[in-house]
Amino acid sequence: MTPYGSFTFFFILVILLAPTVILGLRGRRFHAYNMFVTVIALGIIFASSLQQAVALIGFTIWQVSLIKSYIHYRKKRNSDLVFYLAVVLSILPLAMSKLLPYFSTITFIGFLGISYLTFKGTQLVMETRDGLIKEDLPITRLLYFILFFPTISSGPIDRYRRFVKDLDAQISGEQYKLYLYEGINKIFRGFLYKYIIGYSINYYVISKLKFIAHSPLEHHLYYMYAYSLYLFFDFAGYSAFAIGVSYVMGIKSPENFNKPFISRNIKDFWNRWHMSLSFWFRDYVYMRFIFWMTKKKWIKNRNTLSNLGYILLFLLMGIWHGLEAQYIIYGLYHALLMVAYNAFERFNKKHKWWPQNKFTHALSVFMTFHFICFGFYIFSGQLFHKGV
Incomplete structure (x- = not known):
């Protein structure tokens, strides 16, 4: 049985976790x-x-x-x-x-x-x-x-040390009420995201694109934006279920999404999208690579080292999804975006070309959103399908 894949699963959870709720409310x-x-x-x-x-x-x-x-x-x-x-x-x-x-x-x-x-x-x-x-x-x-x-x-x-802190925490009945409220709230948000918004995008837009789009270009564009939104609401909905059930069980599992489509640049995006995974790769791949190369003194230029770290990180992340072309290209695409943004940050720090104001912030969000959507379009594999 797929977790959170049917209402039967949620019914079973209600039965299994009823004693947890009773014990929690009693402290x-x-x-x-x-x-x-x-x-x-x-x-x-x-x-x-x-x-x-x-x-x-x-x-x-x-x-x-x-x-x-x-x-x-x-x-x-x-x-x-x-x-x-x-x-x-x-x-x-x-x-x-x-x-x-x-x-x-x-x-x-x-x-x-x-x-x-x-x-x-x-x-x-x-x-x-x-x-x-x-x-x-x-x-x-x-x-x-x-x-x-x-x-x-x-x-x-x-993370184990964070998980164990929750295990050792003494939770009173009043405190557990907050856990329970937060958990139920996240679970209902999951239903909204995954089974209402995500399902609607998939059923009413993606599956009916042949009736909506009037040209191959329109088909690709509509699919790119619809798939990007569907991917977010489906995955964020699942994450909300997982985190919500964790809260009911007294474990504050970390958040996974933080409004990723309002990211102002690609670095900001990876601090908002699938955060537990991106932070894992950052801490255990990127940072260790940087530390190891610095210790060995094989590459002394910090910018070159940082860029190589990004290429390694996102290439591994792409390969982790699979060896199909779209996953590897998706990883390299995001590595390229990170390298390019790195160069832009250095240039702007020196020349102050891109001022910080409301207009540039809005424009940054708009541009980043489109770069992200194109990345998800690559990830979907639709770019490699013929006869669309």
Whole structure:
């Protein structure tokens, strides 16, 4: 059963989380029960596919064993080689699930949510290396963090230390009322975004473009803008569901969207769009690349180094979506935008060519919106379809 994909799923959630709500309103602790709910919910989600269920169990054993082993190792030693090996082994199941279908018929490795579970596991290895995680992690907390069911399929990607703070927080009945109110509000926003606005755009515009558009150019333009809006409302709706259910369970999962279509430049956009993913790539790919290259002193020019970091970051993000041409080109397109904006920032800082006022702000938002929409048009693959 797909999370948040049917009203049946929400009906099951109401039944499963009713005791959580009762305990929360009474100021009682409910995380032990929520761990039990997570097991039941995962069983329901993966009940229709034994292959995916087995893959999830195998992946979890692999990831937890790796994390626990590296934490134990890190207490005594700190070899670069062992760290790199641990990161590679953490990412290996995801890489195999992404790459093997292109070269063979093997599909038993992948399962719903493998990407986001991998991001969590790799994050723990990296933070252990940095000394942010020093103590051995209780197995129940580690499993609960990795397998937290509200965010399993598409995030948001939480951070372990932030997650644990919520687990340890003492929530009174009055405080839980605020959690519950916020959670229900987000869930209803999810229904508005995904099942009303997103559905309407898809049904009344995208699926009927052949009747609306009167030329190939109109078809491409209408599709570009409609798809961009649909993608936002569908994904933001899902995120609202995931975050809302998390709040009901006493966990404040991070926000994933912050009005991305009013971004004033491409950097601002990536601080607003799919934030948990973009921040993950920023912290664990871009920043580490910059630090590593600076330490090695292979590239001394900061601007060149920053631009190479952007190319690496967005190329990996594109490949993460898939090896199809549209995903790789989408990644390179955003890398190009970031490099170009970097150059523009340096030029404007020196020459003060672009003043800061209401008019230039509005124009920046207008221009950025169109660049973003064209990027989503590339991402959709429609650019590569013939006979449109």
